Amino acid sequence: MTNVLQNFRYTKILFFFSLFFLSHTAFGCDLCGCATSGGSFGQGTLNNTSFIGTRYIFQKFVSKDGIFDNSPTSTERFNTYQLWGRIPVSKKLYVSVVLPYQDLKRKFTDRNENINGLGDITLISWLKIPFYKKENTEYTQIGKQPSGHSIEIGLGSKLPTGNFEQVLSNRVNPGFQLGTGSLDGILSLTYTYAADKFGINTNTSYYIKGENKNEYRFGNQFSFAGNFFYAIPKKQYSIIPFIGISGNIYDKIKQFNEVIANTDGAVYNTTVGSEVLFKTFIFGANYTLPLQHNLFGGNVTPKQSIALYLNFNLNN
Amino acid sequence: MKITNYIAAFFMAVTLTACTSTDEEITGNGNITLEFDNAFSTSDLLLDTAPYKGNETEKIKISKVKYIVSNIRLEDKEGTIFTYPKNESYFIVNEENPESQFINLFNIPSKDYTKITFGIGVDQEKYLQGAEGQGEFLTKAQDAGMVWSWQAGYKFFVFEGTYTSINTPDETAFAFHMGSHGTALDNYKEITLTLKNSARVRTNATPEIHIVADIANVLKGTTKFMLDDTAQIHVNATKSPQIATNVNGMFSVDHVHN
16 A cells, blocks of 8 residues: 555656646647647546546547538547646645647548647646535534535636647638647536435536637637446446536637637537546546537537546545 | 645746737738639539539539639728739639639738729720730730630630520530620729738738639629520620629638638
């Protein structure tokens, strides 16, 4: 056990060292609507435990490469590799960090494009407010039985650590970017209820997008996600399958303070997945399928996405 | 805790690098590109392939679309108009030649332009300069088949192909050639389009105005043209001005790249 703890301490130090190091390198410009915002992929695991880990996200889009009905299409495949974590600062305060590496591919009818590199780092601090079981007639937060309900308020930012290229934004899908190039604000609210066998986890987030050096400003974004999970305990581990819905709603993009037409939209998804919870780590996998969407005047079609993650538990 | 210090340092580093000055003094000249993208309704125009729906039962295959774009003017946010030098302001857009669909204009004052005006065809002033005054452009137009050999004048707009209909089951040629008829009939018309986003000309930035020309409007515009009634319109004092109006109405600005 002490061994494990030492391990964690070591990883923790390494993690923050790398974060600090990255803050001193490569401040380019960019971010993007679809690719780089975590959006409905969420900032944590089902039961909001503390962890550090890695996550892989695959997203696919089909976009019209032109302005006409018979214009050809391009297929975009976004691979995101993340170092992510949720680190306790105090009993009620956590910090979540997502450090992405983007590998974006786009296939046109006659050529291929590929951009890769560091994406936009997201940092959110969370204040956890647990609720306790009723004593007499009043709710109280002191030392009693946890009720299973908890609320977390998150405040954070997305940093312009990924590269933004103006030339790419002139395409039908301006989301083909490593980053937005902007410093964005994130307001987030999470509600979790966990009973013995099942639970729900909901999150709503609002992203206030900043302007980048190209005077380009992605539209503000509202994201929501709700998951219902069920725990199947086994001897050495638990399987926690879940099903959920999520959505991302985008405002119009602005450049030079002028609204760019057909750049707003929304996508609503359903997600199925599972986490496998061991004593020291969590393995998670989920599959997301858009149910309804209208992005960039219908010119961008989101397809399926897949996320895989392996997190080491910091709670014990 | 040390962690919080690191985070604070990180935020500060970001905040410092994020600060940039946006005040700029705009001077000098730059360039601008106009793209003339021909369409049929909401589809990109394809020559000699897909039959397009004309009026009623008429189906058309288009083989030629050519027009003269001239006298380009740009209006900025303050309403100041920049007129491109007249002698360099005559162009032929030809669907068969992709290069001709991009008109590059040089030496434009650095400004935010919000409106564009251009003419379709050759104005009387230029026409009356005679062969000498029209110089290079006359040769260019002759090479492109945009001059009537049997009538001193330019074809402003050429639209050719074949069609079928319930009354004309066999593929039959059609041709609309529209222009001024010497000095007797002036068919030169100008169009002003408002840009959805301003075109920001800078010494180091060349905006591109993407203009769509919906060729369907030639048959389905203000005046409806049935090819079964008249499949060949060349010099026609009644119909030529009507075609000119339809041609005028086929242009719109889709977007501006800055």
